[in-house]
Amino acid sequence: MKPKVNRRTGTEIRILLVMLSWASVAMSGVFGADLPGRTSARQTNAPGAAFFNDPTIRTFQIEIPEAGLASLRRSPRTSVRATLREGSRVLTEVALHLKGMGSFRSVDEKASFAVKFDEFVPGQDYLGLTKLMFNNSVQDPTCLAEWLATGLFRDAGLPAARVTHARVRLNERDLGLYVVIEGMNKRFLKQHFPSAKGNLYEGYLQDIDGPLDQDNGETIDRADLQKLLAAAQVSDPAERSQRLRQVLDVDRFVSFVAMELLVGHWDGYAIHTNNYRLYHDPGSDRMVFITHGLDWAFRRPNISIQPPLKSIVGRAVLQTDAGRKLLRERIGTLFTNVVRVPVITNRLNDAMARLRTAGLDPAALAKLERNAAIMRERIQVRGERVAEQLAGIEPSPPRFDRDGGAPLTGWRDESDRGDPLMDQPQHEGRRTLHMRAAGGRSRASWRTQLFLTRGSYQVEAMACAQGLVNGSAGVRISGDQRNSGINGTTPWRKVTHTFSVAEDALDVEFVCDFYGLAGEAWFDADSIRLKRTDARTE
Numbered sequence: 001m002k003p004k005v006n007r008r009t010g011t012e013i014r015i016l017l018v019m020l021s022w023a024s025v026a027m028s029g030v031f032g033a034d035l036p037g038r039t040s041a042r043q044t045n046a047p048g049a050a051f052f053n054d055p056t057i058r059t060f061q062i063e064i065p066e067a068g069l070a071s072l073r074r075s076p077r078t079s080v081r082a083t084l085r086e087g088s089r090v091l092t093e094v095a096l097h098l099k100g101m102g103s104f105r106s107v108d109e110k111a112s113f114a115v116k117f118d119e120f121v122p123g124q125d126y127l128g129l130t131k132l133m134f135n136n137s138v139q140d141p142t143c144l145a146e147w148l149a150t151g152l153f154r155d156a157g158l159p160a161a162r163v164t165h166a167r168v169r170l171n172e173r174d175l176g177l178y179v180v181i182e183g184m185n186k187r188f189l190k191q192h193f194p195s196a197k198g199n200l201y202e203g204y205l206q207d208i209d210g211p212l213d214q215d216n217g218e219t220i221d222r223a224d225l226q227k228l229l230a231a232a233q234v235s236d237p238a239e240r241s242q243r244l245r246q247v248l249d250v251d252r253f254v255s256f257v258a259m260e261l262l263v264g265h266w267d268g269y270a271i272h273t274n275n276y277r278l279y280h281d282p283g284s285d286r287m288v289f290i291t292h293g294l295d296w297a298f299r300r301p302n303i304s305i306q307p308p309l310k311s312i313v314g315r316a317v318l319q320t321d322a323g324r325k326l327l328r329e330r331i332g333t334l335f336t337n338v339v340r341v342p343v344i345t346n347r348l349n350d351a352m353a354r355l356r357t358a359g360l361d362p363a364a365l366a367k368l369e370r371n372a373a374i375m376r377e378r379i380q381v382r383g384e385r386v387a388e389q390l391a392g393i394e395p396s397p398p399r400f401d402r403d404g405g406a407p408l409t410g411w412r413d414e415s416d417r418g419d420p421l422m423d424q425p426q427h428e429g430r431r432t433l434h435m436r437a438a439g440g441r442s443r444a445s446w447r448t449q450l451f452l453t454r455g456s457y458q459v460e461a462m463a464c465a466q467g468l469v470n471g472s473a474g475v476r477i478s479g480d481q482r483n484s485g486i487n488g489t490t491p492w493r494k495v496t497h498t499f500s501v502a503e504d505a506l507d508v509e510f511v512c513d514f515y516g517l518a519g520e521a522w523f524d525a526d527s528i529r530l531k532r533t534d535a536r537t538e
Contacts, residue, residue: 046191047128048182052162057177057358059167060134061085062113064096072098072107081120091126095119101204103139103295109417110175112136113168116183131183134168136175138416140295142371143179144351148344148379149263149297150181155338156259158252159192159279159290165351167358176364177355184277184290186216194283199224202292203269203276207312208232212278224280228287232316240316241323249286250317256289257314258330261305262339263297264382266507270307270314289313298375300507301382302395302451305331308503332390341383345376374412395451400532408459408510408528411446418442420514427522428492430462433512435473436520445513446523447478452501452508456534459510460496462524465489471516475528478509486521498533 051058061084064072068080076098084091095116098107105111113134117124126132137143146163153160161182168175182188189196199217206212208229214220227247234240244250260268268291269276275293280286307327309315317323352372356365385395398406411433413422419439425432433446461475465486474485476497485495501508510530512523 047125047187048162049128051127051129052164052182054164055354057165057167057354058086059169061169062096062115063171064107068096069107072111076104076107076111079116079119082115084115084117084126086126089126091117091124093120094124099133100136103136105136105138105417107170110136110138111170114183128187129182130187131185133181133183134166135179135181135295137177137179137295140179140299141367141414142375143177143355143368144348144372144375145297145299146179146181146294147351148347149265149294150291151347152263152338152344153259153291156255156334158255158259159188159288161188161292165355165358167360177358177360177368179295184215184292189216189279193279193281193288195281198280198282200280201225201278203274203278205272205274207273208278209312215277217280224287225278229312232312234316237320241320244316247286248313248317249281249284249288253289253313253317254323254326254330255334256291257307257318258327258334259339260291261303261307262331262335262382262386263294264300264303264378264507265291265294265297266300266303267293267296269311271303271310271503273311298378298382300449300509301378302385302449302507304395304506305386305389310503331386335386335390339383339386341379344379348372348376348379397453398450398530400530404532405529406450406531407526408448408450408530410448411512411525412448414445414447416443416445417515418444420444421520422446424525428464430522430524431526432522433525434520434522435514437468437471437514437516437518441470441515441517443513443515445511447509447511449507449509450530452506454501454503455532456498456500458496458498458531458533460494460527460529460531461512462492462527463490463495463512463521464492465521466519468514468519468521469517471514471519473512473514473516473521473523475523476511476513478511482513487516488519492524494527 063083064080068082071080079095079097082094082096084094097114098111099114100112103112116131117126118130150160150163161184163179163181166178166180168178186196197218199219200215201212202215203212208225231243231247234243257270260270266272267274269289277290277292279288279290281288307314309318318327355368400406415422418437418441420442421436421438422444423434425434435444459475463473463486465473466489468487472485472487474482474495476482477499480499482497514521
């Protein structure tokens with residue numbers, strides 16, 4: 001067991017970060033062109049470079065006839081024919097369907113779109129691109145996480161989609177700002193691999209032993225997946241390592257895991273077996289993991305740089321002394337040379353300067369500015385936490401009092417649907433977190449985070465509601481479903497949510513949430529507490 005080290009002071013951490021920054025400058029010439037897995041993906045002549053490198057925010061006008069809208073209401077994942085206009089470009093007969101999991105919205109809301117230009121018209125493309133994803137970014141109010149994180153993966157020499165921003169209009173509706181991502185198809189694969197003929201699989205909330213969807217490839221027997229699974233399940237570490245290197249780009253996989261941890265991609269493969277692609281590279285005859293769905297990057301800045309070994313391939317590679325050592329070294333190298341806080345925050349500032357030219361309405365821009373400031377703070381905190389852990393200082397859980405409780409503070413507002421009012425007024429003599437429905441069906445929440453160790457917990461709060469119609473309000477943690485709440489007109493009463501932390505250590509996001517067609521709810525801010533319900537206290 002490694003002895004517990006006391007947390008450094010803020011001054012000490014700042015000194016450590018400065019030292020790391022100096023080291024980065026000094027070592028960039030050594031590692032900058034030779035990072036593990038370096039590819040030629042950033043060639044300026046790649047298809048779509050004019051779009052993804054454009055300093056202006058383009059506006060896309062999507063036109064779908066009424067019959068197509070009706071079809072999307074019935075079957076949102078089935079493609080309809082649409083017209084897309086951007087500047088002087090007019091593309092007709094493009095294939096469009098709705099996309100998203102937790103971010104899914106109907107065509108009558110701010111939907112996310114997958115647009116394929118050549119499905120109905122062979123050879124049709126947009127600036128060399130045959131597929132684009134228009135993401136509504138409802139789970140990332142900064143609209144910056146995916147753009148920042150995928151750029152860092154590419155800096156690390158790893159395949160990752162290019163990302164930019166655009167405004168979208170659907171028929172007569174202005175849908176506002178979107179995050180636009182290139183599709184992972186043959187044109188994407190050709191940027192990163194010698195051949196684009198290999199099998200490409202999608203992973204959503206399942207590991208490699210699950211029924212992964214196949215998007216590309218000339219064979220459908222899944223023999224490549226079976227070989228990887230068989231190698232990962234070999235019990236002898238030496239034999240397993242030898243067999244894995246025959247079927248998996250192990251070095252690039254370690255860089256992939258390191259980058260997921262560095263950018264806090266807790267919803268990726270290493271931590272959550274989610275949001276990844278897996279490509280069988282015909283050139284090397286090995287499998288390569290590709291990052292995807294990074295809209296929650298940097299959201300939980302205290303995440304450990306030690307993965308929980310939840311995934312099949314993660315366990316196979318990292319449950320050995322050599323694997324753990326390689327990951328630790330790779331995290332240090334990439335943190336020093338790629339995931340550099342000043343570089344990331346400068347990119348964020350540049351992106352915001354660009355987004356200020358997009359012609360957003362003042363309220364939307366003010367919200368974006370507020371959330372960008374939150375993102376900037378998270379990036380700073382993530383840099384501090386990684387530096388601490390590399391120095392042997394682990395994140396600290398909260399201190400619980402004699403009753404096993406700890407207050408929850410630092411709440412931020414986050415609206416999801418409608419145009420809800422969110423503020424922190426005094427109500428009936430209490431300091432509150434308040435939400436009121438507006439703009440149709442509304443969904444909103446107040447959120448904060450704590451770093452918790454493994455154990456059993458309960459979050460509780462006093463809450464009341466007035467005229468809450470077709471909805472409810474209550475407390476929970478992100479990722480959990482509430483099993484109770486208040487609705488209608490309810491006087492002050494306690495609401496609770498019990499949960500467990502199964503990993504060794506994890507950032508947990510606490511949520512005071514609200515949804516409904518009308519009405520409002522208040523949470524007594526001073527009553528919101530976390531309790532540890534098992535025997536252990538910190």
